[in-house]
């Protein structure tokens with residue numbers, strides 16, 4: 001039923017505290033943001049600080065959705081496509097951060113759609129032609145985006161009641177059926193014709209009539225050129241195919257192994273490849289084929305891999321380049337991929353393009369120092385490769401993936417409270433070790449976040465991407481590394497960034513706090529993804545505001561909410577997270593205090609609960625006021 005569908009829809013949203021009364025015990029028409037009118041359903045989720053994903057697949061299961069509004073929220077990414085909602089009448093997506101081109105067919109078949117509000121987003125490209133085809137369009141507001149090209153001729157049978165395309169990059173002649181008000185078009189440098197005061201040049205390329213003879217000539221030439229290019233491509237493709245087949249034949253006759261990392265990869269004779277003789281392997285190889293390192297790392301040109309520990313299984317650069325590979329992700333520093341070395345280990349290779357802060361000697365020394373670290377909660381560096389333009393760091397592959405995918409993956413987390421506590425304790429121990437080993441580094445980890453916490457088969461965490469701050473180019477580090485998302489990183493005053501007695505900044509502690517809040521709430525800190533601006537304070541601010549409203553129960557992830565005899569300890573961890581996320585650096589705990597408090601935690605509440613931690617209950621209820629600065633970030637209120 002609709003109730004179930006909407007509750008599912010809510011799980012894709014972040015910061016959805018405003019929808020707290022969406023549950024099975026109340027009538028759907030009384031839920032926040034829901035209006036039931038004339039038998040149809042209207043979702044009016046405006047100004048609620050929402051972000052995350054608008055899952056249209058789920059919405060499609062609603063019996064009769066008539067209008068959909070998420071005006072004035074924090075949604076990002078491509079505009080959601082509603083062209084399967086044939087009965088939708090109103091679509092209001094204004095004042096978010098939707099970006100990118102909108103596909104031409106985004107409004108296909110939406111015969112009933114009469115109101116479209118996309119204003120104040122970051123959409124680019126042409127105004128989609130399917131929007132111009134809507135027969136019942138009455139209101140259209142696209143102002144303040146990055147639309148370009150011509151304004152199409154709208155085919156609506158109505159006279160527009162609202163029409164505004166101002167402040168885009170539109171050009172050409174204004175079609176007749178828009179608005180009579182010049183302000184509807186202002187802020188577009190290239191527009192001409194009525195109702196603006198400038199007349200269009202007769203030869204205006206943008207709206208020239210189709211039938212002129214020169215146009216026909218151009219068309220014929222274009223067709224010939226395309227045909228020639230097509231023919232040449234077919235010949236080239238046939239040639240490449242022939243060569244590939246010849247190569248394959250040569251290979252199988254000499255029984256040599258192949259290089260799945262190269263574009264020519266097809267069959268392999270090593271044991272690893274046999275594991276990949278299923279359909280999945282085709283996908284992997286296809287992905288890997290785009291990752292042809294061989295062109296850049298020519299044999300013998302640039303030295304070899306440098307192994308940092310004696311006991312590591314050795315392989316050389318050429319073996320690595322021939323390895324069967326799968327791209328794991330394109331993070332903020334470069335591509336990361338999993339590689340199965342022929343007759344060797346399974347490793348993860350990270351390519352770093354912005355790692356030039358150290359000279360060659362210093363770089364080698366720093367990597368050897370990282371390689372000498374040894375702690376069960378740190379993923380050891382296996383090897384590195386140095387080139388001026390690019391560095392490769394090689395780690396062991398961790399089968400069980402990262403904490404982020406366990407918490408936010410499609411299948412839901414399923415992580416219980418004891419597992420989450422074990423993960424946080426492991427992270428804290430890994431951090432403590434790093435801090436002891438690097439007493440002079442300002443940010444011993446520097447990039448602590450849930451995708452850099454890997455989990456082994458017994459769910460023990462292993463930190464990765466630690467200790468890289470000194471090697472990274474400063475501007476890149478400041479823009480992308482997690483520690484620089486702490487609020488003080490955006491402050492210009494040196495006092496606010498001053499290191500503490502140990503010469504260390506407290507920004508890693510901020511990241512630990514965010515990680516704790518993420519683990520307890522199951523919510524993804526939306527601003528992890530927002531590079532360079534905004535920090536990652538949204539989650540901390542949200543938790544703080546919910547706690548201040550005394551709805552602490554609402555904070556915890558549903559998968560741990562029912563935990564018996566552990567609620568007290570969960571609450572203590574929440575407080576620790578909040579103290580680590582203190583906005584003011586002076587009031588924030590330092591790493592020693594935070595880690596000591598984490599070590600005190602237990603899976604179950606003790607009989608004499610008050611003695612097990614010296615954080616008082618009053619600390620929580622007297623939670624700090626939100627500063628002006630902070631409230632301007634505060635996503636959900």
Ligand SMILES: Nc1ncnc2c1ncn2[C@@H]1O[C@H](COP(=O)(O)OP(=O)(O)OP(=O)(O)O)[C@@H](O)[C@H]1O
Nearest residue numbers: 328329330331332333336348395396397398402451
């Ligand atoms: N050693 C490893 N074993 C298994 N998975 C890994 C390993 N190292 C990284 N990953 C996973 O590969 C994916 C891509 O990693 P990558 O470092 O490129 O991106 P990221 O961590 O999301 O962002 P960033 O570049 O900011 O660190 C992530 O999901 C990460 O958890």
